[in-house]
Amino acid sequence: MEQVKRNFFEDVFQVVRLIPRGRVTNYGSIAKYLGSGLSSRMVGWAMNASHVATTPVPAQRVVNRNGMLTGKHHFPTPTLMQELLEKEGVKVEKDKVVEFEKLFWDPAKELEL
């Protein structure tokens, strides 16, 4: 089942892997980068497939618009996501990234540069 899936998933994984250490991004920006029309749900869906994908995807760097770690429930342990982020230098408080705006990494801006 680890076939090539669709180019869509690979694109999402690729972008997530390109996120620098200690930085975070949100689903909407990734969706917008892949295609202006893609709704953010597609990114979340792609991440859902990340745990079956052959390639490692740092999904902990992907949070929602509010900077909240909404996807932590899908990690092996709900605390792992926060642990990984803090280990990279990202402060997390109440499941929310501190200074999210400062640590925000926009693919459409960074990659198009």
Added chain:
DNA sequence: AATGTGACATACC
């Protein structure tokens, strides 16, 4: 083709 689903975004309470 139709239906169900989803780690979102936004609006509202």
Added chain:
DNA sequence: TGGTATGCCACAT
């Protein structure tokens, strides 16, 4: 902070 409702679109069945 939390819940509910709607819109959005790709994928699985």
